Amino acid sequence: MELAAERHGDMLLVRVAEPRIDAAIAIQFKEAMRELVADGAPRVVLDLAPVGFLDSSGLGAVVAVRKSIGPDRRLELAALTPAVARVFRLTRMDSIFTIHPATPGPEPTANRQAAPAAEASLPDGADEA
Amino acid sequence: MKPEPVLAKRPAGAPRHPPDDPAAAGRAGAAGRGHGTTALQASRAPALQAPHCPDAGGRVPQTCSGTLRITLPATETGVRRGLAQVFAALRQGVLAGAVARDAAQGQAGAAEPVPQVPQSACDRIELVLAEALNNIVEHAFGPEPPAPATESRGVTAPGLIALDLSAGAAQLHCTIRDAGRPMPDGQAPAGRPQDIDAAADLPEGGFGWFLIRRLTLDLCYVREPGCNRLSFVIPLSAEDPPRPHGL
Numbered sequence: 367m368e369l370a371a372e373r374h375g376d377m378l379l380v381r382v383a384e385p386r387i388d389a390a391i392a393i394q395f396k397e398a399m400r401e402l403v404a405d406g407a408p409r410v411v412l413d414l415a416p417v418g419f420l421d422s423s424g425l426g427a428v429v430a431v432r433k434s435i436g437p438d439r440r441l442e443l444a445a446l447t448p449a450v451a452r453v454f455r456l457t458r459m460d461s462i463f464t465i466h467p468a469t470p471g472p473e474p475t476a477n478r479q480a481a482p483a484a485e486a487s488l489p490d491g492a493d494e495a
Numbered sequence: 496m497k498p499e500p501v502l503a504k505r506p507a508g509a510p511r512h513p514p515d516d517p518a519a520a521g522r523a524g525a526a527g528r529g530h531g532t533t534a535l536q537a538s539r540a541p542a543l544q545a546p547h548c549p550d551a552g553g554r555v556p557q558t559c560s561g562t563l564r565i566t567l568p569a570t571e572t573g574v575r576r577g578l579a580q581v582f583a584a585l586r587q588g589v590l591a592g593a594v595a596r597d598a599a600q601g602q603a604g605a606a607e608p609v610p611q612v613p614q615s616a617c618d619r620i621e622l623v624l625a626e627a628l629n630n631i632v633e634h635a636f637g638p639e640p641p642a643p644a645t646e647s648r649g650v651t652a653p654g655l656i657a658l659d660l661s662a663g664a665a666q667l668h669c670t671i672r673d674a675g676r677p678m679p680d681g682q683a684p685a686g687r688p689q690d691i692d693a694a695a696d697l698p699e700g701g702f703g704w705f706l707i708r709r710l711t712l713d714l715c716y717v718r719e720p721g722c723n724r725l726s727f728v729i730p731l732s733a734e735d736p737p738r739p740h741g742l
Contacts, residue, residue: 389629390571419618421625422702430699449618456709456735457702458691 367394371402374471378407382417387424396427403435413469415445420453444469562661569636569654574628578621613733620667620729623710626703627671631656635675635723670726677723683716710735
């Protein structure tokens with residue numbers, strides 16, 4: 367489970383370096399996230415740019431992390447790929463999370479390539495017309 | 496070493512994933528992203544033939560062109576590898592025969608169009624199959640799936656899942672069989688939308704069957720003697736199926 371966390375002021379930016387968050391890895395993801403968010407940052411941003419696939423287990427894990435950090439802290443999502451955005455849209459979880467088109471804050475150099483692609487693919491809404 | 500999923504017949508030149516490289520599944524699944532379409536082009540690779548269809552009473556089906564059969568161990572990593580094989584086969588045009596044939600109907604004399612499956616349809620296939628297969632891993636075979644058994648001829652052995660795909664011009668027909676426990680009440684779950692209005696008590700599960708039903712047509716579950724059989728159709732359109740009433 368590859369997660370990289372950077373603290374920028376109030377924000378903990380967690381970059382997921384996995385191509386998939388699925389049933390095979392959801393529990394590990396949840397546990398790794400719980401350790402990372404234990405630093406108490408009021409705002410946690412999960413950068414999902416490299417994640418090309420997320421299933422219902424992955425979605426459940428993200429929801430579990432949100433619940434575990436409590437109501438006084440925020441879990442936000444960033445740079446969703448189209449396949450991941452669709453799962454959030456179909457389950458209406460896109461109404462629960464703040465979703466940023468691209469990774470906020472200081473742009474990590476390694477993410478320069480991923481951000482524009484994610485931006486172009488953001489919530490299209492067309493599928494749901 | 497865990498056995499990798501068995502492809503009924505691998506086309507010449509088809510790459511094999513290293514048996515114990517979990518990253519291979521992810522790479523294979525990610526490959527092809529970023530393009531508007533995935534090539535289901537009419538390659539001249541030999542069409543896969545299902546050598547034996549136990550659900551057809553042991554008869555060898557008359558028409559196997561454009562079909563793909565994969566048998567995978569009922570484990571989460573088995574599902575990953577199985578999906579990687581599905582997409583490797585799709586990219587190699589394994590199902591293209593049926594797609595091209597159907598697409599050409601009504602266009603006699605016209606050059607065969609090159610079938611293109613939109614990336615969003617590929618994503619839909621991957622999501623639906625992952626949900627259906629992982630449900631079997633979790634619920635039909637329990638939290639600790641039995642060690643994958645060897646496949647006996649024509650029978651889905653315990654701990655194995657058989658996945659049959661056949662492509663038409665606009666749809667992918669899927670049949671999944673396993674010898675695990677039957678679904679509760681002999682029915683596939685209704686997959687109702689989760690109530691997410693109570694922010695303090697968000698559901699962490701129960702999305703799988705909602706997604707399966709939302710993205711498929713003609714879903715049918717039958718408990719056959721000792722065997723679950725789930726079939727459905729995945730549209731290959733860019734847009735998702737219309738939202739059913741009440742969903």
